[in-house]
Amino acid sequence: MKTPLLQFTDKGIYCKQADVYLDPWRPVDKAIITHGHADHSRWGNKEYITHHKNIPIISHRLGEIKSTGIEWGETFTINNVKFSLYPAGHIIGSSQVRVEHKGEVRVFTGDYKTEDDGISTPYEAIKCHTFITECTFGLPAFKWLPQQEVLSDINNWWQENKNEGKTSILFGYSLGKAQRLLKYLDTGIGTIYTHGAIENMTEVLRPLASFPPTKLITKETTKKDLPGNIVLAPPSAHGSSWIRKMVPYVTASASGWMTFRGARRRRAIDKGFVLSDHCDWQGLLSSIEATGAEKVICTHGYSDIFSEISARIRL
């Protein structure tokens, strides 16, 4: 049997013909990186090939690395295998990887979402024979509302907290979610304060997109500065002494997991907003359909379940 164009190995997805890995989780010589999240762009590879907008992000995270920036749709060939990157709509600079060899086309999505978030370049469906898709939220229970509705709920929540003289603390990952929230927060309500991790990452992204002004919380920030304003913080800050100084406050989290009533309570957060940078169930089904792929392989999340359903849809 001939070696598949892309195979799953203990270092990650591997293209033997070109000797290149996609999002490897162990150090390799040549890595094509879909996006800047830590589980996709790891430390220690000799060479990083990625979309040029992702370079400042991974350089910020990984320090000095050897990297090559690629434009959407630009083809580069390694040992007769043609590679190109297409937007994944997940976060700024996030790509799908299209791999073509002797007429066979495989696409690896990395993380992606079908909704245009107004910040990252919107997802594009790419025709292929084999579609390797993430399916973090590959269950029919996951259905996203248009982001506009969720974001206006978030602003209303901020306003209500302000009316009660409280500080709003909103949790979101420091790369991606935090900026998506930041972009649409209503600065008419108050000042947007940030945790250091979010402030630093936002500084990296400011040349790539426009965001409202933020104020870093420092030792000089006093207790009376915060009430009525909002603080963007990474989930890891929840329950820390850094947060406890902000009393009186109300907490909220914005993530796909907030779909479940129990999730908010388990995390001891006051309010949950369902806002995800991944596809929901319909998004997955429609993108699979649009690729026209004969074979669908799922990674992440409830992948066994999703592999089964997508196989059945084909029938």
Next chain:
Amino acid sequence: MKRFAQLIKTLDSTNKTNVKVDALTQYFLEAGDTDKVWTIAILSHRRPPRPVNTTLLREWASELANIPLWLFEESYHIVGDLAETIALVVPSSQSSTNKTLTLFLNEMIALKKKKDTDKKAYLFENWKVLNYYERFVFTKLITGGFRIGVSQKLMTRALAKATEIDEDILAYKLMGNWDPNTISFQQLVLEENKNDYLSKPYPFYLGLCFGRNS
């Protein structure tokens, strides 16, 4: 029902006791009398018997959601709550209901005696028009057991705030056997009943004497 669903949503979205008590108090000030009686009944585990068994609920929900039963079961396994799973997988609706909580419960009581085809039609009709939270509450009323962190004591405290009747007296009134179908809010809560005082054990009586002024 709209108001009741809103109450459940508020109770559901906070861990703070005072926010829960305030939400319940507000509800008891605003809701209609029969709805209030049913709400007290539901929060004190006096819901009507389950009109549809859960096997049928699962089959019908997966049919309406247009997904195979095994995929519904997988979702249920992850979500952990049947009513919540159903509310999540059936197609979403932005509309809302004008029917009262009392009307829904009366329909559910009548539903128990009906044929399966009628039960299915009833569920489909409501699942299709109710919005997410109403659908969740509607299904929860059928499957039973609201676990939303509201103890009977907490509910009684809110009712006391809304009616200005002493909490201990209310606790006593709500004890024992009463049927939400036949009792009025007046009889259950408001009416002064000599028995409330006579048969009271001593500590309750003390509560009454001091409670009014404090």
